[in-house]
Amino acid sequence: MSAPDHSHALPELARVEVRGITREAFIVRGALAAGAAYGLAAIGPYVHGALAQTGAADADVARFALTLELLESEYYEQALKRTPGLGGDTRAVAKEIGDNEREHVDTLQQLITQLGGNPARSLGVDFGDNLSSVAKFLRLAQTLEGTGVSAYNGAAPQIVSKEVLETAGEIVQVEARHAAVIRFIRDGEIASSAFDESLDMAQVQQAIKPYLRS
Amino acid sequence: MTGDPASRRGFLKAAGGVGAGGALGLFAVACGEDEEPKPETATTNDLDIVNYALGLEYVEHDFYRAVIGAKILSGRDLTIARRIESNEAEHVKALEAAARNLDGEPAPREETDFSSVLGVGRGKVLRTAATLEGVGAGAYLGQVRFVESKEILASLLSIHSVEGRHAAVLNRLVGRPFSPAGAFAEPLSKEQVTKAIEPYLA
Numbered sequence: 265m266s267a268p269d270h271s272h273a274l275p276e277l278a279r280v281e282v283r284g285i286t287r288e289a290f291i292v293r294g295a296l297a298a299g300a301a302y303g304l305a306a307i308g309p310y311v312h313g314a315l316a317q318t319g320a321a322d323a324d325v326a327r328f329a330l331t332l333e334l335l336e337s338e339y340y341e342q343a344l345k346r347t348p349g350l351g352g353d354t355r356a357v358a359k360e361i362g363d364n365e366r367e368h369v370d371t372l373q374q375l376i377t378q379l380g381g382n383p384a385r386s387l388g389v390d391f392g393d394n395l396s397s398v399a400k401f402l403r404l405a406q407t408l409e410g411t412g413v414s415a416y417n418g419a420a421p422q423i424v425s426k427e428v429l430e431t432a433g434e435i436v437q438v439e440a441r442h443a444a445v446i447r448f449i450r451d452g453e454i455a456s457s458a459f460d461e462s463l464d465m466a467q468v469q470q471a472i473k474p475y476l477r478s
Numbered sequence: 479m480t481g482d483p484a485s486r487r488g489f490l491k492a493a494g495g496v497g498a499g500g501a502l503g504l505f506a507v508a509c510g511e512d513e514e515p516k517p518e519t520a521t522t523n524d525l526d527i528v529n530y531a532l533g534l535e536y537v538e539h540d541f542y543r544a545v546i547g548a549k550i551l552s553g554r555d556l557t558i559a560r561r562i563e564s565n566e567a568e569h570v571k572a573l574e575a576a577a578r579n580l581d582g583e584p585a586p587r588e589e590t591d592f593s594s595v596l597g598v599g600r601g602k603v604l605r606t607a608a609t610l611e612g613v614g615a616g617a618y619l620g621q622v623r624f625v626e627s628k629e630i631l632a633s634l635l636s637i638h639s640v641e642g643r644h645a646a647v648l649n650r651l652v653g654r655p656f657s658p659a660g661a662f663a664e665p666l667s668k669e670q671v672t673k674a675i676e677p678y679l680a
Contacts, residue, residue, distance in 0.1 A: 357656075367661035417635045421628040430665060433622045436635070437615055437642040437663035444643035445656045454561060454647045458568035459636040 322428045323379040325419045328465055329432070330372040332412050334387035335472055337365040339408060342391060347401045354398060354449055358405075361442045368435055375428065388477035402450050409443035410456075411463065411471045412436075418462035524630045525577060527621045529585035530668065531634060532573040534614050537675055539566040540590040541610060548596045550603050555651065559607070562644050569637050576633060589680035601652065608648035612658070613674045615641035616666030 340362025343350060350358060376383035394404040416436035423429040444454045463471070522530075542563035545551060551559050577584040595606045618638035625631040642663065646656040657663070 360656075364657065364661040371662075413639050417632070417639060420622075420635055421631050426623040430619070430623050431662070433619045433635070433638065434662035434665065436639055437619055438657050438659075438661055440639035440642035441646035441657045441663075444646040445650060447643075448647050448650055454558065455565060455640050455643045458565040458640060459572070459633075460639040460643075462632060462636065 320379075321422055321424050323376055323381045325423055325432070326372050326376045326379065326428070327381065327383070328419060328468070329416065329435070330369065330376065330384055331387060332415055332468070332472065333365055333368040333372055334384060335389060335475060336408055336412060337362060337369050338387060338389045339391060339405065339475075340365060342389075343395050343401050343405075347395045347398060349398050350401065354402070357445055357449065358401075361405075361409075361445075364438055364442065368438075371431065371435075375431070389475055390477045391475055402446055406443060406446045406450065406452075408472075409439055409446055411468060412439040413443055413460050414463040415465075415468040417460055418464050418468070522621075522624050524626050525580045525582040527625055527634070528573055528576045528580065528630065529582070530621065531618060531637070532570065532577065532585050533588065534617055534671070534675065535566055535569045535573055535637075536585075536587045537590055537678060538610055538614055539563065539570055540587075541592055541607065541678070542566060544590075544592045544596060545603050545607070550596060550600055555600065555604065558647060558651070562607070562611075562648075565640055565644070569640075572633065572637070576630060580630075590678050591680040592678055594677070604648060604652045608645060608652050608654060609674070611641055611645035611648055613666065613671055615645050616664050617668075617671040619663055620665040620667055620671070622665075 340358050343358055344355070344362065373383040373385070391404065394400045413436055416432055416439065420429060420432050420436070423432060440460065447454055542559055545559055546556070546563060574584040592606075595602050615638060618634055618641060622631065622634065622638070625634060649656050649658070
């Protein structure tokens with residue numbers, strides 16, 4: 265990303281003009297932290313219109329992804345509080361993964377807001393017995409991370425905006441890293457196959473349903 | 479152009495054989511046309527992207543075959559290397575098939591030379607593997623926004639995430655963070671990738 269042009273009356277708009285609407289960071293994480301500075305009112309009507317067009321499909325994907333990230337984020341947060349014996353290196357990994365998921369949540373919430381939606385702030389979850397031991401925690405962690413990879417891979421081809429697609433790619437690679445590290449700690453295979461499968465939204469909903477409090 | 483000539487010569491070799499500095503210079507020569515260098519965004523098509531990925535997979539695959547053949551690793555390290563080698567072999571096959579499905583020629587396999595790494599020992603081998611996988615994952619990620627076909631995108635993503643898995647585990651083996659870029663992986667440009675891979679091309 266180029267440095268903002270502070271000589272311009274509207275530095276954000278200068279950046280958009282220089283790079284074109286398909287390249288710049290007004291949707292992407294980090295830039296979104298500026299929040300107020302990137303209110304859509306600051307951006308020209310053409311850009312706003314283009315954004316509104318791509319918004320609907322991408323907002324659906326983002327909402328779907330947010331549910332998963334909230335689920336994962338909650339999972340690690342609860343594990344760190346409750347899972348007996350979760351210490352040492354495994355705890356450090358769990359903390360790092362949980363921090364990553366929290367960042368994913370923040371970014372997706374900002375993205376949904378930018379796309380004109382109202383993002384979920386929390387999720388009712390119930391992990392049952394799965395946090396009662398380190399072994400159980402790791403087993404479900406592996407499943408959740410793998411489901412996340414397959415969900416993003418399944419949803420990505422529907423994404424319209426190239427920025428949103430790239431962000432999804434940045435996230436899914438990290439989810440895959442999570443999945444592999446968990447497998448590694450459990451001493452299993454690092455990947456179940458040379459190709460990570462895709463799941464559609466319905467399949468993902470099915471997979472996570474047991475952990476959502478109805 | 480329907481297919482970048484570099485796709486047929488092998489992107490990496492074409493890029494590596496040119497003295498011109500910078501990605502734009504490389505693309506100008508690779509296009510084989512006497513015109514303004516095109517920015518990376520403008521002209522790559524799905525065949526170019528598939529062949530670019532294939533070129534990387536050839537390098538990775540060669541690396542693991544060389545490492546396994548040189549009998550440098552043992553125990554869990556070796557098990558992991560074998561698993562990754564097998565994955566890369568499948569990636570090669572899938573990308574060759576993808577190139578043909580796009581009515582193109584798969585890029586030729588570049589000759590590689592890992593002697594600078596193999597002679598040093600386990601640590602160097604695993605660090606190199608970790609770096610290569612990270613570069614591979616970043617390379618795929620750097621291209622997703624340019625892919626036109628949804629089917630090709632789905633295929634590339636199914637490989638991309640596995641490269642991420644490889645990178646994470648290898649990083650763990652050598653004491654590096656499993657995700658050096660943090661919560662969001664880093665897309666790499668062709669220039670960055672070429673620079674990282676070039677030392678291993680014969």
